[in-house]
Amino acid sequence: SDDEMTFRMVSTSGDASSPQGMSIQMWADRMSELSDGRITGETFFQGELGGQQEVFDQMVRGNIDMVLELPQSSYDERVGVMSLPYLITDWDEARAAYSPDGWMQQLVEPILEDIGVKFFGVYPDGFGGIATKGSYATNHEDAQALNLKVRAIPTFPNPQTLKAMGYQAVPIDWNEVYTSIQTGVVAGDAGNIIYWDYEYFGDQLDYYVHTRHNFSYSSLMMSLDRWNALDAEDQEIVATAAREVIDQRYEGAQEFDAEWIQIAQDGGMEYIQPTDEELDGWAAVVQEQVWPEAEDAFGSEIMDVVRSNVQVGG
Amino acid sequence: MGALVAILVVVVLMFLGVPVVFSFAAMTLALSLIYGIEISSLMTTGFWAVNSVILLALPLFIMTGYVLQTGGLARRLIDFVEALVGNSKSGMGASMIVACAIFGAISGTASAAVAAIGRIMVDPMERHGYDRGYVAALLGASSLLGLLIPPSITMILFAVVTRQSVTACFLATVGPGILLMILLIIYNAIRIRMGGERPEQTVPVADRWQNVGSAGWKALPALMMPVIILGGIYGGFFTPTEAAAIALVYAIPVGMFIYRDLDLKGLFDCVVQAAATTGVIMVILVFSFIASRIFTMERIPQEMTGFLFEIFESPTAILVAVNLFLIALGMIMDDVSIIAITGPLLLPVMTEIGVEPVHFAAIIGMSVVIGCNTPPMAPILFLSCRVGNVGMSRVTKPALQLIFFTALPVQIAVTFWPGLSLFLPRALGYL
Amino acid sequence: MAIDTRPGSGAIQRVLTLIDRFDHWVTTAIRPIVVALGLLIAFAFAAGVFFRSVVGSPVFGLEELVLLAAMWFYLLGAGLASSERSHLSADFLPMLLGDGKAAQAVQLFATALSLMMAVFILVWSLDLVSWGLDKRQGTPVFGIPWVVSQASLMFGACLFIIYLSRDFLRDLLVLLGAREAD
Numbered sequence: 001s002d003d004e005m006t007f008r009m010v011s012t013s014g015d016a017s018s019p020q021g022m023s024i025q026m027w028a029d030r031m032s033e034l035s036d037g038r039i040t041g042e043t044f045f046q047g048e049l050g051g052q053q054e055v056f057d058q059m060v061r062g063n064i065d066m067v068l069e070l071p072q073s074s075y076d077e078r079v080g081v082m083s084l085p086y087l088i089t090d091w092d093e094a095r096a097a098y099s100p101d102g103w104m105q106q107l108v109e110p111i112l113e114d115i116g117v118k119f120f121g122v123y124p125d126g127f128g129g130i131a132t133k134g135s136y137a138t139n140h141e142d143a144q145a146l147n148l149k150v151r152a153i154p155t156f157p158n159p160q161t162l163k164a165m166g167y168q169a170v171p172i173d174w175n176e177v178y179t180s181i182q183t184g185v186v187a188g189d190a191g192n193i194i195y196w197d198y199e200y201f202g203d204q205l206d207y208y209v210h211t212r213h214n215f216s217y218s219s220l221m222m223s224l225d226r227w228n229a230l231d232a233e234d235q236e237i238v239a240t241a242a243r244e245v246i247d248q249r250y251e252g253a254q255e256f257d258a259e260w261i262q263i264a265q266d267g268g269m270e271y272i273q274p275t276d277e278e279l280d281g282w283a284a285v286v287q288e289q290v291w292p293e294a295e296d297a298f299g300s301e302i303m304d305v306v307r308s309n310v311q312v313g314g
Numbered sequence: 315m316g317a318l319v320a321i322l323v324v325v326v327l328m329f330l331g332v333p334v335v336f337s338f339a340a341m342t343l344a345l346s347l348i349y350g351i352e353i354s355s356l357m358t359t360g361f362w363a364v365n366s367v368i369l370l371a372l373p374l375f376i377m378t379g380y381v382l383q384t385g386g387l388a389r390r391l392i393d394f395v396e397a398l399v400g401n402s403k404s405g406m407g408a409s410m411i412v413a414c415a416i417f418g419a420i421s422g423t424a425s426a427a428v429a430a431i432g433r434i435m436v437d438p439m440e441r442h443g444y445d446r447g448y449v450a451a452l453l454g455a456s457s458l459l460g461l462l463i464p465p466s467i468t469m470i471l472f473a474v475v476t477r478q479s480v481t482a483c484f485l486a487t488v489g490p491g492i493l494l495m496i497l498l499i500i501y502n503a504i505r506i507r508m509g510g511e512r513p514e515q516t517v518p519v520a521d522r523w524q525n526v527g528s529a530g531w532k533a534l535p536a537l538m539m540p541v542i543i544l545g546g547i548y549g550g551f552f553t554p555t556e557a558a559a560i561a562l563v564y565a566i567p568v569g570m571f572i573y574r575d576l577d578l579k580g581l582f583d584c585v586v587q588a589a590a591t592t593g594v595i596m597v598i599l600v601f602s603f604i605a606s607r608i609f610t611m612e613r614i615p616q617e618m619t620g621f622l623f624e625i626f627e628s629p630t631a632i633l634v635a636v637n638l639f640l641i642a643l644g645m646i647m648d649d650v651s652i653i654a655i656t657g658p659l660l661l662p663v664m665t666e667i668g669v670e671p672v673h674f675a676a677i678i679g680m681s682v683v684i685g686c687n688t689p690p691m692a693p694i695l696f697l698s699c700r701v702g703n704v705g706m707s708r709v710t711k712p713a714l715q716l717i718f719f720t721a722l723p724v725q726i727a728v729t730f731w732p733g734l735s736l737f738l739p740r741a742l743g744y745l
Numbered sequence: 746m747a748i749d750t751r752p753g754s755g756a757i758q759r760v761l762t763l764i765d766r767f768d769h770w771v772t773t774a775i776r777p778i779v780v781a782l783g784l785l786i787a788f789a790f791a792a793g794v795f796f797r798s799v800v801g802s803p804v805f806g807l808e809e810l811v812l813l814a815a816m817w818f819y820l821l822g823a824g825l826a827s828s829e830r831s832h833l834s835a836d837f838l839p840m841l842l843g844d845g846k847a848a849q850a851v852q853l854f855a856t857a858l859s860l861m862m863a864v865f866i867l868v869w870s871l872d873l874v875s876w877g878l879d880k881r882q883g884t885p886v887f888g889i890p891w892v893v894s895q896a897s898l899m900f901g902a903c904l905f906i907i908y909l910s911r912d913f914l915r916d917l918l919v920l921l922g923a924r925e926a927d
């Protein structure tokens with residue numbers, strides 16, 4: 001079309017200089033370039049327009065057009081299938097599952113569409129770890145003996161996973177995490193790549209154990225109403241720009257994670273890589289305890305697809 | 315433009331006597347019409363903003379305030395402070411100020427101190443030759459120490475609307491609070507001295523210490539509260555919100571079983587009153603959060619920063635202008651409205667001119683202290699008059715004198731001496 | 746809440762009497778609920794600290810129950826404030842104007858504006874609730890529909906409207922000289 005349009009675009013995690021912040025800006029910039037300046041984006045970062053749940057709601061309602069953040073599972077618990085613990089173990093498997101042509105994308109896209117969300121795809125962060133202050137654990141027994149309390153997203157399967165791994169999961173608002181670590185309400189944070197823990201709480205945290213229990217990600221999404229209102233040409237521009245953002249992230253994410261592991265170590269944070277036996281031990285107990293619960297939460301239809309795509313207990 | 319309309323709508327409607335909550339609702343309606351934003355869907359924003367764990371501190375601290383009053387904790391504290399500071403004429407004024415400060419370390423609001431301490435101290439002070447109007451004014455000014463000395467629901471509100479750390483904001487107003495307390499004591503002593511009063515020591519020293527001992531023992535359960543609340547927060551046992559819950563759960567049995575001043579009926583009334591007070595604030599917040607969301611979406615703070623830089627050349631001039639604006643707004647608006655509207659609107663301006671958010675917390679906190687006691691909209695002064703049973707006409711002059719000689723100097727100190735507010739947060743590692 | 750028996754013009758007075766009866770009934774019902782909610786918030790939250798710090802196992806989902814109670818505590822509380830006509834407001838114009846006809850007219854106008862805004866609030870919260878019913882969003886741990894909590898806004902708005910209608914009628918009678926000012 002010839003219509004000029006401006007999209008309101010939000011990334012709730014990180015400021016303008018974080019990878020997410022720069023990526024949402026890139027999405028806006030690429031749309032503008034592809035449309036010769038006809039389509040522009042107005043970008044907002046971090047908590048400017050509210051927390052994750054609120055921004056997601058505002059997108060579903062159409063007050064915000066596009067977001068780069070975690071799809072919320074409050075509308076449909078099955079969205080949580082993307083966070084299943086010890087689902088995949090390396091980047092090749094990640095690509096096969098989460099890339100825009102991957103099986104996970106096929107599985108989740110219709111669920112999100114029912115909610116009113118156009119899902120462009122997963123924006124990968126990497127394999128998550130557990131960052132703590134004072135002491136750390138590399139296996140179930142140590143975590144339990146040290147009574148390590150870590151902050152977790154309260155939705156299934158996050159707290160259940162940490163509990164199975166021997167930690168105490170404490171639900172804390174992202175904005176309160178820093179103070180909570182500082183005052184000792186929790187010992188640390190769980191489920192993120194080292195970048196977030198070092199960049200945001202680095203002066204508080206001492207250790208980062210790369211537990212690799214979850215694949216950490218955001219997603220590029222858009223209000224479905226707004227998407228449907230676009231003509232084919234404009235849809236093509238929006239989707240192409242989104243795809244470019246995702247592709248670029250897949251190219252750089254692994255290196256980005258390695259870079260920040262180095263930066264964090266140089267900055268005095270101790271990086272711990274658990275042994276294969278330790279990781280297997282955690283994976284076994286988590287798959288034994290959390291996956292059956294997932295059967296109830298997500299339904300066997302979903303879990304059948306998951307099982308047909310991954311080797312469990314391998 | 316949007317900011318101007320918003321403030322204008324609120325001010326005009328409030329001036330006409332429309333309750334704050336409906337003035338705020340009208341403001342969001344006006345904003346949504348100007349910017350073509352569908353407001354009904356923004357209710358989501360209002361809901362998520364108020365549905366907040368941090369904000370739970372409000373109802374909890376407000377309930378605690380009522381329980382302190384009804385449960386006799388306030389009474390024991392005042393007895394202790396009176397024994398401590400002495401019963402000379404200027405000593406009584408100092409007692410009131412210090413009692414308000416200690417009360418401030420337990421309670422999150424200023425109004426709790428006015429009600430509790432005013433009921434107990436106004437009559438005896440008049441009997442000792444104080445002018446009733448001055449006593450009510452002094453009560454109004456001193457009670458605001460409760461807002462500066464943590465915990466403070468004013469600082470919680472600021473922290474929530476501007477997304478700062480509650481614990482850091484709490485610390486920012488401690489320095490200004492102590493300075494204000496000292497100035498109030500000095501001002502009171504000078505005023506009494508100039509009235510020709512000679513301090514008389516009626517109680518022998520030995521007896522006096524015995525009094526302090528026995529009053530202190532009786533006040534001990536109440537005196538434990540600041541230790542539990544502030545020690546708990548800064549010792550890492552709980553968050554400020556959890557501290558509020560602990561404070562209430564502690565105060566109820568103390569009032570019921572140790573002091574035996576609180577019965578079930580009393581507790582019932584405390585909670586009902588707290589619900590009404592909190593409910594009023596929360597519904598106001600729903601709309602102030604929606605308005606603040608529209609401000610951000612439409613990039614109004616940035617627009618305003620540019621505008622201010624056009625008019626005023628230097629950051630210092632902007633700082634002075636913002637201070638004057640806050641004080642002027644304080645005359646016509648209540649504390650909740652000021653924090654809710656100006657916090658998110660002005661913080662970006664402040665950051666732009668190099669003022670730390672936590673420093674701004676102290677600036678805005680002090681301006682609220684002044685605003686609460688400057689007519690025509692002077693909620694704390696009104697309450698003081700009501701509790702002290704004295705007309706506004708007798709209170710206005712001493713109240714304005716108190717502001718001019720104590721609160722205003724502190725406001726200037728806070729603004730131009732960042733160390734006053736930043737020292738403590740820095741020393742404890744919150745900056 | 747004593748039933749108001751001051752004389753007024755017939756029909757309006759009947760409506761006022763009706764609202765006063767409603768008020769008596771509603772506030773009697775709301776007060777104990779509010780007390781239960783308030784104490785629940787305090788004790789549940791304190792118990793949460795106890796389980797995390799002393800027992801060493803945090804209770805999941807406690808927060809969402811507390812928040813649910815809190816939303817209703819807030820809105821029922823705001824309703825009580827409406828019943829007592831004690832919503833935060835400035836009264837300097839009435840102070841300037843004294844208690845003559847001008848002041849009464851301004852008061853009536855302010856109440857009418859408030860009533861209009863209360864209707865808007867009801868419409869907006871109805872929209873929120875109907876959206877909530879449509880989308881069926883649930884809380885993270887127990888999956889309690891958020892609409893249970895959001896409905897408090899709608900309920901509160903209804904109370905605002907009822908009490909503001911009462912205030913409007915009373916202010917009108919005052920202006921007409923059929924009733925003494927409160």
Ligand code: NA
Pocket residue numbers: 417418419420421422423459460461462463464465466
């Ligand atoms: Na306080």
Ligand code: NA
Pocket residue numbers: 644645646647684685686687688689690691692693
């Ligand atoms: Na004022």
